[in-house]
Amino acid sequence: MKANEKPSNLALASENPLAAMAAGGQVTPQQALLQTMAAMHQKAQELTGVAVPKYYNPAAVNPLKYAEQVQKRKLLWSKKPAAAPAAESAEKKPEVNVYDEHVLSITFFSRLL
Numbered sequence: 001m002k003a004n005e006k007p008s009n010l011a012l013a014s015e016n017p018l019a020a021m022a023a024g025g026q027v028t029p030q031q032a033l034l035q036t037m038a039a040m041h042q043k044a045q046e047l048t049g050v051a052v053p054k055y056y057n058p059a060a061v062n063p064l065k066y067a068e069q070v071q072k073r074k075l076l077w078s079k080k081p082a083a084a085p086a087a088e089s090a091e092k093k094p095e096v097n098v099y100d101e102h103v104l105s106i107t108f109f110s111r112l113l
Contacts, residue, residue: 033059034058034059037058037059038058040063041058041063044063044064044067045063047064047067048063048064048067048068048071049067050063050066050067050070050071052066052067
């Protein structure tokens with residue numbers, strides 16, 4: 001690093017490592033890893049339509065697993081279709097009085113004694 005360069009003027013990880021190598025600059029393994037992770041996140045976003053938030057460490061989060069988790073969460077918290085409750089109401093079991101079952105079990109066990 002030159003004396004007049006500030007850290008903000010250095011090559012960022014967002015640059016293409018192959019372009020930096022062709023220009024004669026050296027690419028650190030960390031920059032190459034960050035570039036690979038960014039490409040993997042971009043590809044996963046194109047496949048699933050779910051973007052991993054920026055506050056997650058890209059090297060620590062698998063974007064495909066995160067997208068699967070988000071899709072499951074949406075499915076879990078989404079409203080059910082209106083047709084489903086109507087179908088369930090037709091198949092309702094008759095109500096059973098819990099008190100009657102309790103009395104029957106008491107009389108059954110009292111006969112056993």
